Amino acid sequence: MTAEMIVVIIAIVLMLVGLFFEVARPDLLVFFTLFFFLMMGYVTPEQALSGFSNEGMLTVALLFIVAGVFERSGLVERLVAAFLAKSNSERSALTRLLIPISAFSAFLNNTPIVVTLTPIIRKWASAHNISPSKFLIPLSYAAILGGTITLMGTSTNLVVHGLLLDTESDGFSFFQLAWVGIPITVFGLIYLIAAGPRVLPDNQSLIEKVRENTKDYLSEMIVTNDFPFQNQSVEEANLRNLKGLYLIEIIRGSNRITPVTGQTKIFAGDRLLFTGMLSTIADLQKRKGLELDTGTDLSLNDIQQNGTQLVEAVVSHQSSLIGKTIKQSRFREKYKAAVMAVHRNDERVQGKIGDIVPKAGDLLLLVTGHDYDQQKEHRDFYTTSAIEEQKFYESEARGWFALILLLTMIALVTFQVLSIFKAMVIAVGILFITKIISPHEARKSVQFQVLLLIASALGIGNVITATGTAEWIGSQIVHALAPVGALAILAAIYIMTNVFTELITNNAAAVIMFPIGYEVAGAAGIEPIGMAMLVAIAASASFLSPIGYQTNLIVYGPGGYTFKDYIRTGLPLTLIVMVTSVFIVYYLYM
Known part of the structure; x- marks a missing residue:
């Protein structure tokens, strides 16, 4: 040799x-x-x-x-x-x-x-x-x-x-x-x-596990009339980079805002849904005008309304998400979806959602809105749960011609x-x-x-x-x-x-x-x-x-x-x- x-x-x-x-x-x-x-x-x-x-x-x-x-x-x-x-x-x-x-x-x-x-x-x-x-x-x-x-x-x-x-x-x-x-x-x-x-x-499935233990994944806060940042954006209200918490949805009357961006406005009466390290929710309670709804009976069915869906997706080998935190990849802006939880080896990855670095094979639980397009994320992760009213780009006749x-x-x-x-x-x-x-x-x-x-x-x-x-x-x-x-x-x-x-x-x-x-x-x-x-x-x-x-x-x-x-x-x-x-x-x- x-x-x-x-x-x-x-x-x-x-x-x-x-x-x-x-x-x-x-x-x-x-x-x-x-x-x-x-x-x-x-x-x-x-x-x-x-x-x-x-x-x-x-x-x-x-x-x-x-x-x-x-x-x-x-x-x-x-x-x-x-x-x-x-x-x-x-x-x-x-x-x-x-x-x-x-x-x-x-x-x-x-x-x-x-x-x-x-x-x-x-x-x-x-x-x-x-x-x-x-x-x-x-x-x-x-x-x-x-x-x-x-x-x-x-x-x-x-x-x-x-x-x-x-x-x-x-x-x-x-x-x-x-x-x-x-x-x-x-x-x-x-x-x-x-x-x-x-x-x-x-x-x-992950969605079924979350359905049985919703309170381990979600927490709800109500914006009261004395909230000092009314009519201001999420970023201006300092709700953008919370310690261990992630604002995934705002419920405003019969309307739902998903995903929540830094420019989304906050109004009195809004219900804010958070996920992440819920043990840190006590720090948020100290803020004036935010009240924890301890009696909420929030369930996944409440989230999955008016076009909002929960979607499971698997990170691919060639994903651009690998090596970057969810925050660094600008996930919400890029994919029009918010990450609710990340599971790896059938265990939930603990910590602030935005600080998690995805790996190939990770299972993401996403909250999606009307503008979510599963074809767009095709190479970064694979959607593995059913999407309601899924539409295909091509007609069936074109598929038969190609066949x-x-x-x-x-x-x-x-x-x-x-x-x-x-x-x-x-x-x-x-x-x-x-x-x-x-x-x-x-x-x-x-x-x-x-x-x-x-x-x-x-x-x-x-x-x-x-x-x-x-x-x-x-x-x-x-x-x-x-x-x-x-x-x-x-x-x-x-x-x-x-x-x-x-x-x-x-x-x-x-x-x-x-x-x-x-x-x-x-x-x-x-x-x-x-x-x-x-x-x-x-x-x-x-x-x-x-x-x-x-x-x-x-x-x-x-x-x-x-x-x-x-x-x-x-x-x-x-x-x-x-x-x-x-x-x-x-x-x-x-």
Whole structure:
């Protein structure tokens, strides 16, 4: 091992540790690690930046645009809601839910599918007196499994496909992954439908918890006639930066003002609703003209009136909220909503709301008004509770047109008339020409932070290869496991990739493990395409934690889950998928 390899391994380990402990956004950590390697001269600028022109990465960008059309059309939600409407039992609902979800996920980005279906499932579960926690983890797992069936099922498949193309291989055909993807999806769904209701917890939603303990979250004060700041703004009345308290709503007769800004006027008779550290409310009582209403029977139903709603939202991995306090992010002004509470690991985060620094996976309880637009916050956090009178930007007819267009492109790719990249370029071009999507909407659909992560990770993959690190690690694995056989080597690569996925992100895990797996395949006599399939499947098969895959993170807070719930439910599924994948790859590609 050379000194150069040692530095590369240490830097990558530090990057992985940083990703695990969320010291910064994933895309920035990976990008600065690549920048370090470039400054050290371990890779040329062309090699470092090649990921930004990688065909797989560019295809992912185009798929974001196509998926955005479906997301705005509401087509998937309407179809799944129709399936659920005919269910009257838990297991029947799981069957009717998971099978179409896995099918949709084979052709569409599974993250928006899970985001948009979570509120529908929670609403159905509430109407049938069933805990939504019985459905949300299976929803995420079914979306992950379905994504392994086709080339476009998940960004991980496209990233590995792009890496194969860089090796002068033909890459994956459209349904090549289905040799493994269909069996693991079938076995996985059977397990989830049969065992899911028994192993999953029966949890309340955050809104239900708050409903039962409203006084722990809300306090009401009345503005009397001797209040010295009548007809003045909240900021002038010194109610803007209170110690541990947060003014979320003003009730004025039959009107409700939400969110409350610094310029909102205060009048006698106003009822002020506060949340935060309610133990500090005594300090506010000392102010002249403010009277604590100790006899109030305030409930969440009182808040949810006249267009005001309580909404749950999950902070995303790529959120701009991460690393800043809620106050610094100007939350109320930016999102037209007030934060009532923040829950992390199923526990309420104590302290003043404005001073809380959100983390990925945090569950926010928001008080929203008429002008709240859940599409606007799309990349910072995901709304996971039902929004009354939700309107979609696109008509259902446009959704059907986009679906037919996508199926046509898939047929052309399947019969090798077009490559997946060319097909997506044509599809996006037609969507622009027909004005089904505008350039502005297309830009909003693209998750640039995800693309930066993928492109930077591809550059790090080139570093691992160019410095000989991948070859050295691969030779050590083959040397250690050759006496045991090829099955052990395949299992080792699968486990390593899967562990990385659970600790960091799926795309980064795939990019780091691909060059190692490629070298192992050459040394062990395994076809490279088979090893690439194994890495792609293992990188997607994140079932043991909420942090390895975006869909797991989305359902983490709304389901009230703990890490133990993912391990208890996901460990058998992980073993099923691993054993099935390893044996199929062994018999097809040895």
